[in-house]
Amino acid sequence: MKTLLIKCLVALGFFLSLYTLNVQTVMAHGEKALEPFIRMRTIQFYDVQWDKQKFNVNEDVSVSGKFHVAEDWPVSVPKPEASFLNISTPGPVLIRTERYLNGKPFMNSVALQPGGDYNFKIVLKGRLPGHYHIHPFFNLKDAGQVMGPGVWLDIAGNADDFTNEVKTINGELVDMETYGLSNGILWHVFWGVLATAWLLWWVRRPLFIARYRMLQAGMEDELVTPKDRLIGKAILIGVPVLVLAANAMTTNQYPNTIPLQASLDQILPLSAQVNAGVVDVETMKAEYRVPDRAMTFTLKIDNRSDKPIRIGEFTTANVHFLNKELQASYQKGGSESMTALEGLSLDNATPIQPGEQRTMTMTARDALWESEKLDGLIRDSDSRIGGLLFFYDDHLGERFISSITAAVIPKFN
Amino acid sequence: MSANISNRSFRPYTGEKARITRAYDYLILVLALFLFIGAFHLHFALTVGDWDFWVDWKDRQWWPLVTPLMGITFPAAVQAVMWEKFRLPMGATLCVTALLIGTWIARVFAYHYWNYFPINMVLPATMLPGALVLDAILMLSNSLTITAIFGGAAFALLFYPSNWPIIGLFHVPVEYGNGQLTIADLFGFEYIRTGMPEYLRIIERGTLRTYGQYATPLSAFCSALLCTLMYTLWWYIGKWFATVRYLNKI
Numbered sequence: 043m044k045t046l047l048i049k050c051l052v053a054l055g056f057f058l059s060l061y062t063l064n065v066q067t068v069m070a071h072g073e074k075a076l077e078p079f080i081r082m083r084t085i086q087f088y089d090v091q092w093d094k095q096k097f098n099v100n101e102d103v104s105v106s107g108k109f110h111v112a113e114d115w116p117v118s119v120p121k122p123e124a125s126f127l128n129i130s131t132p133g134p135v136l137i138r139t140e141r142y143l144n145g146k147p148f149m150n151s152v153a154l155q156p157g158g159d160y161n162f163k164i165v166l167k168g169r170l171p172g173h174y175h176i177h178p179f180f181n182l183k184d185a186g187q188v189m190g191p192g193v194w195l196d197i198a199g200n201a202d203d204f205t206n207e208v209k210t211i212n213g214e215l216v217d218m219e220t221y222g223l224s225n226g227i228l229w230h231v232f233w234g235v236l237a238t239a240w241l242l243w244w245v246r247r248p249l250f251i252a253r254y255r256m257l258q259a260g261m262e263d264e265l266v267t268p269k270d271r272l273i274g275k276a277i278l279i280g281v282p283v284l285v286l287a288a289n290a291m292t293t294n295q296y297p298n299t300i301p302l303q304a305s306l307d308q309i310l311p312l313s314a315q316v317n318a319g320v321v322d323v324e325t326m327k328a329e330y331r332v333p334d335r336a337m338t339f340t341l342k343i344d345n346r347s348d349k350p351i352r353i354g355e356f357t358t359a360n361v362h363f364l365n366k367e368l369q370a371s372y373q374k375g376g377s378e379s380m381t382a383l384e385g386l387s388l389d390n391a392t393p394i395q396p397g398e399q400r401t402m403t404m405t406a407r408d409a410l411w412e413s414e415k416l417d418g419l420i421r422d423s424d425s426r427i428g429g430l431l432f433f434y435d436d437h438l439g440e441r442f443i444s445s446i447t448a449a450v451i452p453k454f455n
Numbered sequence: 456m457s458a459n460i461s462n463r464s465f466r467p468y469t470g471e472k473a474r475i476t477r478a479y480d481y482l483i484l485v486l487a488l489f490l491f492i493g494a495f496h497l498h499f500a501l502t503v504g505d506w507d508f509w510v511d512w513k514d515r516q517w518w519p520l521v522t523p524l525m526g527i528t529f530p531a532a533v534q535a536v537m538w539e540k541f542r543l544p545m546g547a548t549l550c551v552t553a554l555l556i557g558t559w560i561a562r563v564f565a566y567h568y569w570n571y572f573p574i575n576m577v578l579p580a581t582m583l584p585g586a587l588v589l590d591a592i593l594m595l596s597n598s599l600t601i602t603a604i605f606g607g608a609a610f611a612l613l614f615y616p617s618n619w620p621i622i623g624l625f626h627v628p629v630e631y632g633n634g635q636l637t638i639a640d641l642f643g644f645e646y647i648r649t650g651m652p653e654y655l656r657i658i659e660r661g662t663l664r665t666y667g668q669y670a671t672p673l674s675a676f677c678s679a680l681l682c683t684l685m686y687t688l689w690w691y692i693g694k695w696f697a698t699v700r701y702l703n704k705i
Contacts (some may be wrong), residue, residue, distance in 0.1 A: 126652030133571035147632030151654035181652035233583035259465035289616035299626035
């Protein structure tokens with residue numbers, strides 16, 4: 043029986059070890075994990091562009107784009123009073139050197155306003171060579187990470203060449219990669235040596251059984267000798283003196299230090315870019331047909347511009363559904379795999395004339411609803427959809443953006 | 456302390472018995488070291504956590520309050536056993552040394568080699584000066600009350616000044632993005648932490664700073680008061696869990 047068990051365990055170990063021969067790098071980092079209603083109705087990214095996707099260590103790369111903060115913010119998600127524009131990376135393979143919101147640099151977290159429009163730019167610098175999948179995204183306090191569109195970046199070169207020098211207010215140039223390291227190690231070693239000496243002082247003598255027996259025999263006085271007491275007194279006086287002396291030395295060496303900075307940046311939204319009052323859209327109804335993977339919207343559109351317009355694109359949670367007749371207007375930014383090139387169809391494709399009010403049906407149909415786990419919306423407690431609708435004038439000269447939102451009615455058959 | 460063996464009849468072990476008890480000493484010491492490296496490190500990571508992990512969490516208000524308060528726990532419990540049963544005044548130093556061994560291993564291998572953070576961004580704090588003083592006070596006073604009041608207070612009060620030589624230079628200001636940051640803040644901004652947005656930092660909150668902007672001494676004294684209570688609590692936890700029933704059979 044025992045032999046059989048050992049053979050089984052060895053066989054199991056062999057087969058499990060075969061599995062390790064085919065270990066692959068993780069290609070995603072949970073961007074579909076957040077509930078669909080949060081991904082679709084909080085931060086709505088668009089026009090996100092990287093200036094390059096192949097670069098070297100020490101070379102700058104920037105990502106810029108826009109986002110709309112949904113008006114129909116989910117009731118179960120705290121309002122974005124503290125948000126952090128971040129970059130999803132597998133550790134600091136890049137460093138962030140600059141970050142702008144509406145053209146203003148900001149270092150800390152920021153309060154966003156629902157319904158507000160913002161543009162952003164983040165400048166990064168290559169640190170570790172490799173092939174990485176990177177997203178700009180927002181950490182929303184008490185809600186989670188709402189991802190922007192991801193791309194693959196290739197960083198070439200040698201990690202040892204990376205430098206990151208910063209000038210302090212006093213004009214001193216410091217290398218962030220090594221600054222304060224040897225000093226920190228020195229102090230840890232210093233106290234570590236003293237502590238080790240104290241431990242060895244006791245460990246060199248018989249310890250547990252011998253001391254226990256002596257204590258039981260009432261020989262307590264022999265367990266702590268006068269020399270032990272003398273050393274104890276030296277520690278009692280010497281250690282605080284050393285601590286205070288080292289503290290004073292540091293204060294003298296760095297007289298102009300400041301506390302950690304913890305402010306919340308306040309940056310007002312831009313003038314309206316989405317729902318700018320030129321094209322008004324009201325969503326009358328939204329139905330999701332599960333077998334067709336198709337979301338059908340009934341929209342009431344009021345064109346108050348002086349140009350005929352047509353719907354070119356519907357975007358939600360970084361998935362783009364394009365009207366095949368207007369693909370030329372599409373501003374690429376996200377992954378091709380997140381774009382349904384012919385995913386948008388209209389019951390009436392003729393341009394909406396200036397001053398015209400039209401009620402029409404728009405269908406966004408693609409397997410991306412399922413592969414991006416957006417169809418899970420119909421099983422959410424807050425099963426409302428949100429997204430951005432892009433209109434173009436008939437000559438592709440001007441773009442109007444409206445945010446739409448509606449409760450979703452599932453059709454299972 | 457009751458004496459089971461009378462002073463007059465006590466004879467120290469010699470020869471083979473002495474060698475075996477010495478081997479037992481080393482066996483227990485090695486096991487204790489690994490136990491404390493693992494257990495105290497886990498306890499510390501779960502309770503102090505980010506305050507000890509990151510240079511941009513080591514503020515003047517919460518860090519000196521939370522760290523000694525959570526850091527005095529294991530030392531108090533181990534001192535209770537080491538002192539009451541063996542008159543060994545090294546429980547605190549042993550615990551904090553074990554903690555630092557575990558912490559340094561994690562910072563170098565997990566944070567630096569595995570997750571690419573520069574080690575200077577994740578330098579641990581030291582509590583060794585406070586631990587040495589705590590051990591010395593226990594040995595000289597042989598009193599739980601005195602050690603809790605004066606040792607617990609010293610453990611907390613020595614924490615910030617003994618770490619300022621390590622972190623002080625990270626508080627030098629830099630002008631960045633039309634504002635001022637410390638170098639520590641700049642580490643947090645530049646070295647990307649996907650799961651650690653800036654707003655998660657629990658630093659510089661509350662109104663302690665209204666006392667003439669001297670937040671650190673107030674935090675340290677508050678921590679000192681709490682440490683005296685925490686020390687006593689964990690002393691009794693250590694005493695409650697410890698047993699010498701196996702030694703009595705020898």
